[in-house]
Amino acid sequence: MNAPNEMPLRFEPAAARREWGDAPTSRAPGWVYTDPEVYREELERFFYRGHWAYVGLECEVPGPGDFKRTSIGERSVILVRGKDGALNVVENRCAHRGVAFCRERRGTVKDFTCPYHQWNYDLEGKLVGLPFRRGVKRRTEAGVEVQGGMPEDFKLEDHGLTRLKVAARGGAVFASFDAEVEPLEDYLGPAILPWFDRCFDGRPLTLLGINRQRIPANWKLMQENIKDPYHPGLLHTWFVTFGLWRADQTSRMVMDAQHRHAAMISTRNAGGGGDVTQGVTSFRDQMSLQDDRVLDVVPEAWWNGPSVVMQTIFPSLIVQQQVNSLSTRQIIPAGPGAFDFVWTHFGFADDDAAMTRRRLRQANLFGPAGYVSADDGEVIEFVQRAFAANDGARTLSELDGREAKDTPHMVTETLIRGMYGYWRGVMGV
Ligand SMILES: [Fe+2]
Numbered sequence: 001m002n003a004p005n006e007m008p009l010r011f012e013p014a015a016a017r018r019e020w021g022d023a024p025t026s027r028a029p030g031w032v033y034t035d036p037e038v039y040r041e042e043l044e045r046f047f048y049r050g051h052w053a054y055v056g057l058e059c060e061v062p063g064p065g066d067f068k069r070t071s072i073g074e075r076s077v078i079l080v081r082g083k084d085g086a087l088n089v090v091e092n093r094c095a096h097r098g099v100a101f102c103r104e105r106r107g108t109v110k111d112f113t114c115p116y117h118q119w120n121y122d123l124e125g126k127l128v129g130l131p132f133r134r135g136v137k138r139r140t141e142a143g144v145e146v147q148g149g150m151p152e153d154f155k156l157e158d159h160g161l162t163r164l165k166v167a168a169r170g171g172a173v174f175a176s177f178d179a180e181v182e183p184l185e186d187y188l189g190p191a192i193l194p195w196f197d198r199c200f201d202g203r204p205l206t207l208l209g210i211n212r213q214r215i216p217a218n219w220k221l222m223q224e225n226i227k228d229p230y231h232p233g234l235l236h237t238w239f240v241t242f243g244l245w246r247a248d249q250t251s252r253m254v255m256d257a258q259h260r261h262a263a264m265i266s267t268r269n270a271g272g273g274g275d276v277t278q279g280v281t282s283f284r285d286q287m288s289l290q291d292d293r294v295l296d297v298v299p300e301a302w303w304n305g306p307s308v309v310m311q312t313i314f315p316s317l318i319v320q321q322q323v324n325s326l327s328t329r330q331i332i333p334a335g336p337g338a339f340d341f342v343w344t345h346f347g348f349a350d351d352d353a354a355m356t357r358r359r360l361r362q363a364n365l366f367g368p369a370g371y372v373s374a375d376d377g378e379v380i381e382f383v384q385r386a387f388a389a390n391d392g393a394r395t396l397s398e399l400d401g402r403e404a405k406d407t408p409h410m411v412t413e414t415l416i417r418g419m420y421g422y423w424r425g426v427m428g429v
Pocket of ligand 1: 232
């Protein structure tokens with residue numbers, strides 16, 4: 001029995017029971033997905049400090065004053081192109097009372113005005129003016145009297161919006177609250193940079209459409225899903241049946257030096273039966289498409305071979321090239337048990353009309369209701385529910401061993417182990 005001043009274990013603060021247990025990276029305790037204190041710490045350490053977060057594509061804000069509102073972690077930010085054409089990212093938080101003054105998702109503005117007290121900011125986030133700064137003049141019998149106003153030493157330049165550090169590469173835009181963050185190129189690292197540049201090679205991009213959804217699962221489960229080449233040929237009927245992703249494809253798994261980012265690189269094969277479809281319940285030998293334009297795949301020169309490259313840029317971005325369908329998928333945490341997932345489908349400005357139609361049709365595989373991606377949203381919700389009910393249980397990621405290393409095949413969970421090695425290092429767990 002506990003002494004009166006001893007609380008039972010389950011009432012101790014979360015920090016006191018952050019014991020990882022054995023298996024350094026291949027078994028994650030359930031509380032990594034559910035603990036609110038761990039989650040708050042993740043926001044600080046991964047989203048607000050030391051990391052770059054994806055905020056959008058340059059083609060979303062083509063002209064001066066064009067903006068989009070988005071979030072880094074739980075903090076609202078605005079990507080806005082300045083009058084000089086430069087990309088600015090400012091926090092959507094009025095310096096006066098903290099109001100998120102920008103409510104529209106996107107648009108074009110000359111400046112920003114907070115609705116609460118009409119404080120006005122330019123496109124670089126500088127405070128331009130505010131009502132009654134010099135008080136209100138009032139005529140009295142004694143003459144003109146000034147009432148109120150800001151103190152003499154109030155300076156506009158001391159009260160601008162929080163400006164983030166910004167880096168753009170090949171049309172993709174990243175921002176960081178951390179002025180000391182390393183250059184984006186170093187952040188991506190030499191192993192991942194060529195795969196990033198393969199897609200974002202400087203050709204102007206075109207915006208094809210946006211989907212957004214809230215998935216009731218921890219944000220890391222989406223990173224894990226795209227670091228998991230084990231499941232696509234098992235879970236996804238569309239992938240295994242039509243040969244878009246199967247364990248018998250030529251594949252490799254690549255990580256950056258710190259194992260936080262990764263690329264799953266693979267080349268489509270002919271599909272059909274064979275060993276890897278034996279007993280796979282999602283494989284439908286008899287399934288065929290009434291309208292086969294959905295899979296009207298045309299290889300493109302810039303692929304240089306692989307028909308699919310899925311990149312996880314930790315913590316906030318997935319870059320998808322799955323045959324002719326391209327998207328960025330942004331991860332925006334919303335508490336330990338949910339995240340917003342924003343899909344931005346894009347193409348290249350030099351695509352002909354047929355290629356644009358093709359990219360749009362193939363985009364039906366992805367997004368919230370995608371023929372493939374709807375499966376992922378659902379299964380990671382199941383994972384979250386299981387650990388919400390029992391956060392002392394653990395995951396198991398031991399396919400192909402317990403170490404994290406690049407592999408010349410996809411029969412592995414190496415990328416998930418790599419991510420948890422990095423996660424533990426940064427979190428000090
Ligand atoms: Fe999947």
